[in-house]
Amino acid sequence: MTTAMNDGRQADTERRRTRVQAAITAARRDGTPLTASAIARTAYVDRTFLYRHRDLLDALHTATHEPAAQPASGPAVTRGSLQADLADAAARSARLAARIHQLEERLSLSLGEEIWRMSGLGPPADIAELSSRVTGLEERNVELTRALKERQAEVGAARAANRDLTRALNQRG
Numbered sequence: 001m002t003t004a005m006n007d008g009r010q011a012d013t014e015r016r017r018t019r020v021q022a023a024i025t026a027a028r029r030d031g032t033p034l035t036a037s038a039i040a041r042t043a044y045v046d047r048t049f050l051y052r053h054r055d056l057l058d059a060l061h062t063a064t065h066e067p068a069a070q071p072a073s074g075p076a077v078t079r080g081s082l083q084a085d086l087a088d089a090a091a092r093s094a095r096l097a098a099r100i101h102q103l104e105e106r107l108s109l110s111l112g113e114e115i116w117r118m119s120g121l122g123p124p125a126d127i128a129e130l131s132s133r134v135t136g137l138e139e140r141n142v143e144l145t146r147a148l149k150e151r152q153a154e155v156g157a158a159r160a161a162n163r164d165l166t167r168a169l170n171q172r173g
Contacts, residue, residue, distance in 0.1 A: 019043040020056050024063050034064040034079075 023042040027034050032042075039060055040047040050057050064079055 016043065016045050016049060017053065017056060020045060020050065020053075021059065024056075024060055028063050028066075034060060036060065 020039060020043040023039045024034070026032075027039060027042065032038065036047050036050050036057070040050055050060065066078065
């Protein structure tokens with residue numbers, strides 16, 4: 001009796017396995033989702049059946065990553081190729097968003113400077129020329145200060161020599 005029960009269970013398992021394999025094949029052909037839940041629903045088995053039969057789950061995962069059976073007219077589309085396309089689109093979107101932000105910043109600065117100048121509150125237009133002139137005058141000031149110190153040292157030396165000579169003349173006389 002136990003052998004009859006075992007034979008019946010094995011036959012039921014084989015029927016379920018056949019339905020799961022047929023559901024995977026049909027899903028690949030039709031382009032329907034290749035998920036454990038979808039295949040289990042289509043094959044009228046519990047999802048745990050797939051997880052107990054590792055070879056069926058491996059077949060499902062393999063079918064997920066293989067190109068779907070399509071007419072020879074178009075390129076094969078796989079889950080991996082779609083994920084790569086999605087990643088590329090996300091990266092391009094991020095680059096474009098960064099570029100838009102950069103351009104908005106430049107536009108904002110440009111418009112702000114233009115409005116500042118037009119309002120009359122900003123610095124004069126020849127600020128660069130004035131800055132250059134201030135720098136030149138500061139350098140000239142440093143040169144004149146150095147020359148003044150040299151002249152003061154020379155005048156001090158001449159005064160000392162003059163005192164020495166006057167003292168020498170006064171002592172002779």
